[in-house]
Amino acid sequence: MARRGLLRRLPEAWRQPLAVVGAVLAVAWIVVALAAPVLAPHDPLAQDLPRLAAPGPGHWFGTDQLGRDILSRVLHGARVSIPLTLLLVTLSVLIGGLLGACAGYFGRWVDETIMRVADLVFAFPTVILAMVVAAALGASLGNAVLAVLVVAWPAYARVTRGLVLGIREREFVLSGRLLGFSVWRSLRVDVLPNVTGPVLVLATLDIGTALLLLSGLSFLGLGAKPPSPEWGAMVASGVEVFDSWWVATFPGLAILTVVLAFNFLGDTLRDALDPRTARAIKERAL
Numbered sequence: 215m216a217r218r219g220l221l222r223r224l225p226e227a228w229r230q231p232l233a234v235v236g237a238v239l240a241v242a243w244i245v246v247a248l249a250a251p252v253l254a255p256h257d258p259l260a261q262d263l264p265r266l267a268a269p270g271p272g273h274w275f276g277t278d279q280l281g282r283d284i285l286s287r288v289l290h291g292a293r294v295s296i297p298l299t300l301l302l303v304t305l306s307v308l309i310g311g312l313l314g315a316c317a318g319y320f321g322r323w324v325d326e327t328i329m330r331v332a333d334l335v336f337a338f339p340t341v342i343l344a345m346v347v348a349a350a351l352g353a354s355l356g357n358a359v360l361a362v363l364v365v366a367w368p369a370y371a372r373v374t375r376g377l378v379l380g381i382r383e384r385e386f387v388l389s390g391r392l393l394g395f396s397v398w399r400s401l402r403v404d405v406l407p408n409v410t411g412p413v414l415v416l417a418t419l420d421i422g423t424a425l426l427l428l429s430g431l432s433f434l435g436l437g438a439k440p441p442s443p444e445w446g447a448m449v450a451s452g453v454e455v456f457d458s459w460w461v462a463t464f465p466g467l468a469i470l471t472v473v474l475a476f477n478f479l480g481d482t483l484r485d486a487l488d489p490r491t492a493r494a495i496k497e498r499a500l
Contacts, residue, residue, distance in 0.1 A: 236478025
């Protein structure tokens with residue numbers, strides 16, 4: 215009864231099957247990232263197992279061409295891929311959100327300068343530009359994160375700018391300025407709370423995209439370097455031994471489940487924050 219009462223307190227959007235699946239998968243992977251050293255049955259770098267052994271007792275995900283346990287490497291890979299992806303999205307939100315807020319609030323040359331730089335980034339295909347930046351900086355996981363950050367921030371700048379343009383002339387913002395609020399206080403107190411929801415939805419949906427870009431750069435040799443247990447690099451190593459399907463399949467499934475989890479959460483968050491969508495979900499449930 216207590217559990218049913220707790221579920222009834224949740225908004226209708228969060229009771230939908232996809233929301234539950236996304237939340238369970240996201241929490242599970244975060245737990246795995248935190249507890250990987252405890253959960254992993256073997257050292258992810260040890261090469262003391264039979265090479266290219268099929269999944270079975272003792273090594274449930276099989277082993278790779280160097281005799282490393284794939285299950286242990288997938289679990290430890292969560293400690294590499296997930297934190298870096300969350301850090302990347304957080305930095306993109308902070309940089310893009312701040313620049314977009316300044317562009318929308320101040321207008322004039324500030325708006326023109328920031329938006330022309332954003333348009334310049336948008337003019338190139340995202341993956342190609344990220345590859346060029348990563349190759350120019352040098353192949354490493356840190357440079358791959360920086361490369362994805364370069365191509366990710368303009369989306370947040372454009373969304374935030376559009377939201378601020380619709381808010382800056384509202385009565386409560388003008389009243390604050392008349393009361394003597396500084397520009398930064400007005401942005402923090404009046405503007406920020408009204409743009410947080412849509413930006414948060416975009417950030418949640420963007421986690422999957424950022425993970426795919428990071429993994430893609432590692433797959434191409436522009437990100438993580440061996441013997442780092444990074445999912446994209448593990449998929450790339452599986453291409454060399456295509457007959458041993460398990461080498462690439464399990465890290466690929468890890469990427470798939472994380473992307474699906476945060477896409478489901480982003481859709482649910484959007485439905486929960488949109489009053490019209492939330493009302494339609496509630497009426498459908500009734």
